[in-house]
Amino acid sequence: MQHNIKMVVFDMAGTTINENNLVYKTLRKAINEAGFNFSLDQVLTEGAGKEKRQAIKSILTVYANINDEEQIGQIYQNFIAQLTEAYTKAEIVPQNNALELFTALKKRNAYVVLNTGYDRLTAQAIIQKLGWKETIDFDGLVTASDVSKNRTDPDMIYFAMNKFGILNSSEVVKVGDSIIDIQEGQNAGCGLSIGITTGAHTVDQLLSANPDFVINDLIDLLPLIA
Structure with missing residues (x-):
């Protein structure tokens, strides 16, 4: 069980957004x-x-x-x-239970941050198409074009921590659908680095990165950080 989680960083495509690869x-x-x-x-x-x-x-x-x-x-x-x-x-829709999870995390006073290997313009276009609003549906966005080093380097997570004044990465959870996402969380020292099976990589591929957990649905995150 993880206590005092202050921020959850979610990958976009394949994790919080379903765009069928x-x-x-x-x-x-x-x-x-x-x-x-x-x-x-x-x-x-x-x-x-x-x-x-x-x-x-x-x-x-x-x-x-x-x-x-x-x-x-x-x-x-x-x-x-x-x-x-x-x-x-294309039809782009939220992954199952994405907004429900974001709402539940807000009630626990945990920041919801989206991060992505896209550049900012592409990421914002996708979010706009979904109809999600920053500060309402989620708290922040950090993209590949915001930092000098990209995954597996932890710069995007550190960028988000800095934005929200979080000093201890053990209070951060990273969730993503690829090995690279898990490694990014591990390299940042996140309290939990979690794989999800809704996107790019299979369960076996995700497990090869030694995540703390692998989940099949976003809502499965909640009991892990209760």
């Missing part, structure tokens, strides 16, 4: 349009949770032994253009 399907399409033929599983395994330029770099390095910054940059620009268009057309 749209981002990784789009990422795969942009990479493959540059002359590759990677599967969605390959893209998820190496790319999930990472800042998206870094995701492209990891996928190309691991599967094609390519580390061409110019090519990575071109693929990234293509990806962002396609993702912006895809998100305007």
Whole structure:
């Protein structure tokens, strides 16, 4: 049991937002349009949770032994253009029990923060499409473009702690659907680093990162921090 939790940091796509892996399907399409033929599983395994330029770099390095910054940059620009268009057309809905959990955490005086490997413009566009309002539905947003080092580095969590005046990372919980999310929480020294099975990585993949817990639904978090 964890007491005195002051903030819960949630990943966005796959964790609090259900977009049916749209981002990784789009990422795969942009990479493959540059002359590759990677599967969605390959893209998820190496790319999930990472800042998206870094995701492209990891996928190309691991599967094609390519580390061409110019090519990575071109693929990234293509990806962002396609993702912006895809998100305007796609149905994006909250994950099951997301807002119910946010409300319950507010009643416990715990800040609800969203964090993401997206840049801020993309993240805000997604949140706007959901109709969520900062300070009403959730307390804060921190994105890959707000910090100099991205996951697995803990900078995004430290950024959020600084914003809300939290000094002790053991009073913070991190929840995410990828190995990278769990490692980010561990590297920040979070009181709990929790995987969730609603997104990019399977139970076995999540367990490989040694999370404190793996949950199947957001609402399952509440008894863990009672």
